[in-house]
Amino acid sequence: xxxxxxxxxxxxxxxxxxxxxxGDRIPLEIVSQEIKKMVTLVNEPNLGLKVIDSSDVxxxxxxxxxxxxxxxxxxxxxxxxxxxxxxxxxxxxxxxTEVVSIDLQESGHNISIRFxxxxxxxxxxxxxxxxxxxxxxLIAHLKNQWPDQIEFExxxxxxxxxxxxxxxxAHPLFDKDKNPRRGPLQSNSYAQIL
Numbered sequence: 001x002x003x004x005x006x007x008x009x010x011x012x013x014x015x016x017x018x019x020x021x022x023g024d025r026i027p028l029e030i031v032s033q034e035i036k037k038m039v040t041l042v043n044e045p046n047l048g049l050k051v052i053d054s055s056d057v058x059x060x061x062x063x064x065x066x067x068x069x070x071x072x073x074x075x076x077x078x079x080x081x082x083x084x085x086x087x088x089x090x091x092x093x094x095x096x097t098e099v100v101s102i103d104l105q106e107s108g109h110n111i112s113i114r115f116x117x118x119x120x121x122x123x124x125x126x127x128x129x130x131x132x133x134x135x136x137x138l139i140a141h142l143k144n145q146w147p148d149q150i151e152f153e154x155x156x157x158x159x160x161x162x163x164x165x166x167x168x169x170a171h172p173l174f175d176k177d178k179n180p181r182r183g184p185l186q187s188n189s190y191a192q193i194l
Contacts, residue, residue, distance in 0.1 A: 011041055028098045032122035039126055045158040048130030049167050057141050062134065065092050066142070074142075085143050086111065093135060100131045125154040133167050140169075151176040 014037065016030050039047055057063050066088065073080055080088075083106070090104040090113065098118060105112045115132050117123045132150070140146050146169035155174035164172045 011037065025098075028119055029122060031099070032119050032124060032127065035124050035127060036122070039124065045156050046126075046129075046160060046163050048124075048126035048128070049133050049163055052130045052133045052137065053167055057137050060134070060138075062093065062096055063138060063141075065096065066138070082143055082145060083111070086113070086139065089135060089138055089142075093131075097131065099127045102131075102135070123154075125152070125156060128152075128154075136168055146170065149173070153177075 016034060018026060021027070021030075044050065067074065069088065069092070070080065072078075086104055090102050093102050100115045101118055103114045103116075105114060113135065115128050115135075117128055129152070136147060148170065150164065150168045150170050150172040152172055152174050153176055159174065161171055164170070
């Protein structure tokens, strides 16, 4: 996509003035609209994954909350059970974000983490993929465990399997049902489903 100077001017005039919002939070509707504009501007099919990949997991507010909550256990090298760490991450992630709802589903050896957009009418798969990768990377950092399977309800126009393999350590399945039937997963493994 090639932009002229006048197109950049037009785009920048369409941005929402963020100074008009009081407090530390900008409404989710505005965030979602602005992300859609950014996606159009940068023309990057994997924006959500690349943004999260470019950051240091230890500098994220999410990691800091988890570290504060269980810093003593982490500092003393206490091996927390994998399922406990998953429950902890899912619980705190629900508190920290409005972009997606996250749900941990446990059934025997089957564990799924489901992510659902909270504003389907303004849905941006970049937001959901970024959230999924952020959670996945945190789990991998704390427990050295990656998902066995990643499933998405959406399918990007351009699919770069290499970036999904690099970020999730698994090839994704696209256009999946909201309530898939799952086979047994290996002990201490998990899958993420969108």
